[in-house]
Amino acid sequence: MALRREFKPALLAAAPLAGALLVMAAGAMLIASGATPSSPERFMRLSLALPSPVIEISHFASSVLGLVLVMLAFGLRARLDAAWAASIAVLFLTAILSLSKGLIWEEGLILAAIGTFLAPLRAAFPRKAALSQMEVSPGWLLSAGAAVAGAGLLGLWFFRHVSYEDQPFWSTMVDGDVARSIRAWAGAALAFLGFGVWRLVATAATPRVIGEDDPDFERVRAILAASESAEPLSNLALFGDKRFLFSESGRSFMMFGVRGRSWIALGGPVGQRDERLELLWRFREMADAHAARPGLYGIGPDDLQDVVELGFSIQKIGECARLPIQDFAFEGQTRAKIRRAWRQVRDGGAEFEVIPPGGIDAILPELAAISEEWLARQSGGDKSFALGGFNPSYLREFPVAVARWEGRIVAFANLWPTASRDAFSIDLMRYNWAAPKRIMDFLFVELIGWGREQGYAYLDFGNAPLAGLEDRPLAPVMTRVGRLMFDLGEDVYNFQGVRSYKDKFHPNWEPRYAAAPAKWAIAVLLADVSLLSSGGFAGLTRRPKKSEVPAPKKAEPPVEPLVAEALAARDPAPRTA
Known part of the structure; x- marks a missing residue:
């Protein structure tokens, strides 16, 4: 028991990354399995026990769920509790489908083993955000796309002896390994396309904006009036378009805006100097809990030591x-x-x-x-x-x-x-x-x-x-x-x-900086700042009409x-x- 208590923190710390890699590998395995031929002997035995539609549906669903596992792997890496629960459910479901699609018991055992490994590690996935709020990075999307494309190429290699190039696509949709491979790969590819389109419009949950009629607005005024640590830019807190995170003492705040999944703090914490680092950590943790992408814009040299503590990448943006x-x-x-x-x-x-x-x-x-x-x-x-x-x-x-x-x-x-x-x-x-x-x-x-x-x-x-x-x-x-x-x-x-x-x-x-958890995210942050400041693409591209410009006097x-x-x-x- 003592040994278990000693190793439990290390296991919980390693579980998100380890679980993500295992689940992603399991998903890639399922996609590849759907694109390759079945064992003739096992398939013949299975066809005597199950109706053909059940086998075909199991084969198709297994490949699509393989892509789902690849996507859920990112949620595990981000420590989402919903991704943990969904991954376990999909792993055990696909373990069953591995048997009903071709008696591939080795594949089923691997999937069940990964699910069994994840099941007792609930504490390693504390974030309460829903799967609909999960952020998927460009790198992870690229990995999923590579898995789908690789499965397609694998299928082409295995069935290179089959002459179907001159046939219409729908003519291959009959029973047989070629048909199952094409259906499975097409299903995974369409699922990947749908997921990518959905991520373009999905946004993270966001706290409310605090305006002048809100009781918290008076707290903002009071903090600005007594602040030990505030740049002149901090007065934009009174514009009425910001969201706020207050310190536990109520003597400091951070203001931020939201665009899509970007949470962008304008400047550093405002208020008491000894509360700055704690507020920065709370801001990052709150964004993390909402599956959002945090960033800091317009920070100065005095903020850098605390920002480095967060593990953020930093980019100079001007002076x-x-x-x-x-x-x-x-x-x-x-x-x-x-x-x-x-x-x-x-x-x-x-x-x-x-x-x-x-x-x-x-x-x-x-x-x-x-x-x-x-x-x-x-x-x-x-x-x-x-x-x-x-x-x-x-x-x-x-x-x-x-x-x-x-x-x-x-x-x-x-x-x-x-x-x-x-x-x-x-x-x-x-x-x-x-x-x-x-x-x-x-x-x-x-x-x-x-x-x-x-x-x-x-x-x-x-x-x-x-x-x-x-x-x-x-x-x-x-x-x-x-x-x-x-x-x-x-x-x-x-x-x-x-x-x-x-x-x-x-x-x-004096230099001014932007900061984000990853270097690539800084470019997204700067684009979102421009759009937030300009009122979106319409405001950014607006040009004065000649009829609007008064003639000089x-x-x-x-x-x-x-x-x-x-x-x-x-x-x-x-x-x-």
């Missing part, structure tokens, strides 16, 4: 510009252009003001008009998830910086504060055609002074996507592809323009093209043009 503002000065040649632009707009009559959250309602109609005009000139429309959008209830949560020209608001930006006063940032930055040239340069300079007065250490300019990636021979493939896009993708997105515009303020550049454009493009794209997730 974030953070400008120290307490000692910021415009003197010297390095910031001469910014200084001249600010003075030109200020001396022309521009006025700057930061409106507190309580005063937003009074200016909302003006802001809405500016936003509508600005959006009419942009591709993709308004954003969400990793980007802020024009939502009145969301704007009421924050101070809003406005620039007035001739007494009217012509540009605005809502501000993301942090409780620690380490950094603040700008979310929406929108202006209309009545704005003078370089109005956003003016707004940035004024915000530097405002932030200094408020006691902030940094102004966060947001991310420059794909910036800072190295094209070296030994660099990861995704890094080299990202660098190639940065160098050659200006027609798709103004990567270099964004980096160049922010760099003229001479900020400090001045002979020359109001903002430099580089500034306009850079500011339109300054948010953490790329806006694809």
